[in-house]
Amino acid sequence: MNEVGGSAVAAQRSISVNGVERRVAAPDATPLLAVLRDEFDLRSARFGCGHEQCGACMVLVDGVPRYSCTLQVGEVGDRAVVTVEGLGTRERPHPIQTALIDGQAGQCGYCLSGIQISAAALLARDRAPSRREIVEALEPHLCRCGAHNRIVRAVECAARAMAGADA
Numbered sequence: 001m002n003e004v005g006g007s008a009v010a011a012q013r014s015i016s017v018n019g020v021e022r023r024v025a026a027p028d029a030t031p032l033l034a035v036l037r038d039e040f041d042l043r044s045a046r047f048g049c050g051h052e053q054c055g056a057c058m059v060l061v062d063g064v065p066r067y068s069c070t071l072q073v074g075e076v077g078d079r080a081v082v083t084v085e086g087l088g089t090r091e092r093p094h095p096i097q098t099a100l101i102d103g104q105a106g107q108c109g110y111c112l113s114g115i116q117i118s119a120a121a122l123l124a125r126d127r128a129p130s131r132r133e134i135v136e137a138l139e140p141h142l143c144r145c146g147a148h149n150r151i152v153r154a155v156e157c158a159a160r161a162m163a164g165a166d167a
C-alpha cells in the first residue's frame with residue numbers, strides 16, 4: 001500500500017472497464033465499487049451491504065462475478081472489468097436483459113444489476129443450464145422483493161433465446 005505520513009496515496013492507475021482503458025487516481029485499498037460509481041459514473045453496480053452478503057455490487061472481472069464492494073482497486077491490475085453498462089446496449093440488449101424486461105421479473109430492481117452479471121457469466125459458460133444450476137449461480141444474490149421465481153424464469157428464457165440464436 002502506498003502511504004505517506006500514514007495517509008493513503010492516490011496512485012494513478014489504468015483500469016479496463018467495458019472495453020475502455022480508464023485512468024483514475026485512487027489509493028490501492030479503494031473499493032472498486034466506489035471507483036466505478038464515483039469516478040467513472042457507472043452506476044449499475046450498487047451498494048447494498050458492503051460485506052459480500054447481498055450481491056448488489058457484482059461485476060465481471062475477467063468473466064468471473066466478483067463483489068466490487070470488497071475488491072480493492074489495487075487488486076484489479078490488468079484484468080478486464082465489465083459492468084451492466086457493458087453487457088448490452090439499449091439497441092442490442094443482452095438476452096438476460098431482454099428476458100428480465102419481457103418477464104417483468106423485477107420489482108424495485110435494486111438486485112437486478114448484480115443478478116444480470118451472475119446470469120451473464122453462467123450463460124457464457126453454459127447455454128443450457130438446469131434450473132438447479134441457475135438457482136446455484138444466483139445464490140449470492142438477495143432479492144428483498146421476493147422476485148426470485150420470475151428472475152429464474154427469465155434466466156431460463158434467456159438461455160432458450162441464446163440457444164435459438166446459436167442454432
Ligand code: FES
Pocket residue numbers: 046047048049050051052053054055056057058067068069070
Ligand atoms: S454490496 Fe457487495 S455484496 Fe452487498
Ligand code: FES
Pocket residue numbers: 105106107108109110111112142143144145146147
Ligand atoms: S426486485 Fe427488489 S430487490 Fe430484487
